[in-house]
Amino acid sequence: MSVTVKVPAKVNLQLGVGPLRDDGYHDLVNVFHAVSLFDEVTVTPGPLAVTVAGASVEGVPTGPDNLAAKAVVRLAGHLGRAPEASVHIEKAIPVAGGMAGGSADAAAALLACARLWEADVPLPVLMDLAADLGSDVPFALLGGTAVGLGRGERLTPLSCEGEFHWVFALADGGLSTPAVFAECDRLRAAFEAEAGWPHESPDLLAALASGDAKALGAALTNDLQPAALSLRPSLGRTLAAGREFGALGELVSGSGPTCAFLAADAEHAAELAAALAEAGVARALAAATGPVPGAHVLS
Numbered sequence: 700m701s702v703t704v705k706v707p708a709k710v711n712l713q714l715g716v717g718p719l720r721d722d723g724y725h726d727l728v729n730v731f732h733a734v735s736l737f738d739e740v741t742v743t744p745g746p747l748a749v750t751v752a753g754a755s756v757e758g759v760p761t762g763p764d765n766l767a768a769k770a771v772v773r774l775a776g777h778l779g780r781a782p783e784a785s786v787h788i789e790k791a792i793p794v795a796g797g798m799a800g801g802s803a804d805a806a807a808a809l810l811a812c813a814r815l816w817e818a819d820v821p822l823p824v825l826m827d828l829a830a831d832l833g834s835d836v837p838f839a840l841l842g843g844t845a846v847g848l849g850r851g852e853r854l855t856p857l858s859c860e861g862e863f864h865w866v867f868a869l870a871d872g873g874l875s876t877p878a879v880f881a882e883c884d885r886l887r888a889a890f891e892a893e894a895g896w897p898h899e900s901p902d903l904l905a906a907l908a909s910g911d912a913k914a915l916g917a918a919l920t921n922d923l924q925p926a927a928l929s930l931r932p933s934l935g936r937t938l939a940a941g942r943e944f945g946a947l948g949e950l951v952s953g954s955g956p957t958c959a960f961l962a963a964d965a966e967h968a969a970e971l972a973a974a975l976a977e978a979g980v981a982r983a984l985a986a987a988t989g990p991v992p993g994a995h996v997l998s
């Protein structure tokens with residue numbers, strides 16, 4: 700018997716970053732949006748092991764550091780049983796790309812093992828286990844569009860009308876999330892910019908609720924973007940190219956280095972992806988739509 704869970708990537712439509720907390724995290728206003736780039740995680744009975752396959756899986760650990768393995772151990776500990784599951788990850792979400800691929804795999808492994816072990820784990824408990832594994836993990840279970848407060852784990856679903864069309868410019872190599880948050884703090888200190896308390900953007904919420912892509916494009920913001928650009932200046936060219944080719948909006952996804960571009964419709968997305976590929980400003984381009992559901996069992 701095996702269980703397969705399909706789980707989406709995310710892009711952050713608003714990432715408001717507050718001051719550094721005593722515990723090393725930052726309070727966020729994090730508007731998550733699940734998009735149609737998916738990993739598939741299959742668990743089979745057996746000793747704990749992780750295998751990973753996919754077009755670009757460099758840097759994904761296959762030992763106990765893999766977030767999916769940590770999820771297996773965490774759930775087994777909660778249930779008071781041995782962490783017996785062999786995990787296989789089919790990876791399409793870019794690695795260390797600011798699209799929460801590791802978090803997605805952790806969420807998928809939680810759900811898959813709960814099913815494999817026939818354990819009745821209520822959703823709020825699964826969400827708490829997910830939050831222990833990482834700030835982005837609960838959203839991968841929920842999917843759709845949602846705002847995350849605290850370190851991003853306290854989620855409230857948002858009303859989102861229709862479907863939005865995205866193009867993602869994938870970069871060579873990743874960016875480390877802690878390094879990007881640290882660079883954000885460094886830049887704020889260097890420019891004596893006080894980190895204010897972030898607030899949800901009313902323009903963004905209205906654009907989502909009405910399904911207005913043009914208004915959404917104008918409302919996209921990411922407080923980590925200056926830090927990602929400081930660590931990876933070439934992203935400036937990528938973002939400028941998308942703007943030049945008529946994207947409705949563009950931003951770095953989370954801690955980067957993936958850049959996200961909003962298109963008017965599927966045809967516009969295909970044109971935008973082709974123009975960005977031609978300009979040579981990305982390792983690869985991927986078109987996707989959002990919102991899509993969170994982690995769910997396939998078999």
Ligand SMILES: C[C@@](CO)(OP(=O)(O)O)[C@H](O)COP(=O)(O)OP(=O)(O)OC[C@H]1O[C@@H](n2ccc(N)nc2=O)[C@H](O)[C@@H]1O
Pocket residue numbers: 711714723724725726727729796797798799800802832833834835836849850851876877880952953954955
């Ligand atoms: C920035 C975001 C935006 O959604 O994602 P990515 O773009 O990396 O995917 C998240 O906040 C990343 O969440 P996640 O990748 O789960 O991070 P965690 O494992 O919880 O934390 C890793 C490290 O990031 C920093 N961190 C994370 C979350 C937060 N609210 N404040 C922080 O300062 C801390 O240095 C922490 O030690």
Ligand SMILES: Nc1ncnc2c1ncn2[C@@H]1O[C@H](COP(=O)(O)OP(=O)(O)O)[C@@H](O)[C@H]1O
Pocket residue numbers: 758759760764765766767788793794795796797798799800801802804805873874876954955
């Ligand atoms: N299942 C996994 N998939 C991808 N990366 C993982 C996984 N487990 C652990 N990692 C580690 O987490 C780091 C961040 O990966 P990822 O979640 O893809 O990016 P991001 O935090 O930028 O969204 C990787 O560089 C890798 O070392």
